[in-house]
Amino acid sequence: SPMVTGTSVLGLKFSGGVMLAADTVGSFGSLARFRGISRLLKVNDSTVLGASGDLADFQHLRQLLEQMVIDEELLGDGHSYSPRALHSWLTRVLYNRRSKINPLWNTVLIAGVYGGESFLGYVDMLGVAYEAPSLATGFGAYLAQPLLRAELDRDRDRLPTREEARELLERCLKVLYYRDARSFNRYEVATVTEKGVELEGPLTLEANWDIAHVV
């Protein structure tokens, strides 16, 4: 059962890469206990991972992944794990834990650019896995996903630009901050392009309480 948890992670493909966003709080039930936790992890130069759910399990996953990446670098053959390979590996790990009735209580988004193609995948603690151009975990699935999909559907011939994607994710994070009781207004953004991974944060959301005057 989860103890210290992280809330939604959002993911969006844009033209040129993929972006993930998550706030930086670890909640202990309804208490916002740890307010400076990073839930986005750079796995290698082509992949980032964002996790929601139990953060102790996320730390365990992080150790596994870091060890995997080190082992791979030691091989020195020029290959690195592709985002799709990591997604597949993670699905198997999570599914097997679930089958032993001892799940890693996380929902994970994997984002990356490999071989010129961008990838955005989802795996949850039951081992359910899929890919889509926009993804969200936790509360984000209810509040942010419709906003993300509306934007993508607006012009089906093209993906949003990097700036549009960034703005959209921030808007979604703001909505989540307003409506998700376990969220926080400090967040991080990870962007993956052909050039590599950029992690920005922690940044602060400006919340707008003007509507209070209308009430």
Added chain:
Amino acid sequence: SAAPALPSPQTTIMAVEFDGGVVIGADSRTTTGAYIANRVTDKLTPVHDRIFCCRSGSAADTQAVADAVAYQLAFHSVELEEPPRVRTAARLFQQSCYRYREELSAGIIVAGWDPRRGGQVYVVPMGGLLLRQPFAVGGSGSSYIYGFLDATFQPGMSRSQCQEFVAR
């Protein structure tokens, strides 16, 4: 009628880092249900010369884990031939607390000083997460003081300021 409850500390524990070390504090009550089984409990347990842990949660669980970690640290520091790092102690706590997370009820703050990184405070809450923080509080009593702490704490306090902060 209710069966007698297991002895459990109803605790407030805290630790603060300053330049040169850490200040740790705890209350001293252990309850078995409503009866105070021990009013002079020492919840600050040394696991090594300069590394302490503040225990909250089940008294039995935290004592057992602390004893195991103290043993491992003693062995480790003999092998290393130097004082162990606070981070090592915290990691050892985290390994036990994470592996046995379903069975244990233990919230621990590890605080100490080592020559490499000076004073450090690490939190290992229930569930087995490991985090370093400039100050930490724990235990069931800690909920009441979060507001006070957020308002009062400033990074970079001196030793006596920290002592005063903890005492309040």
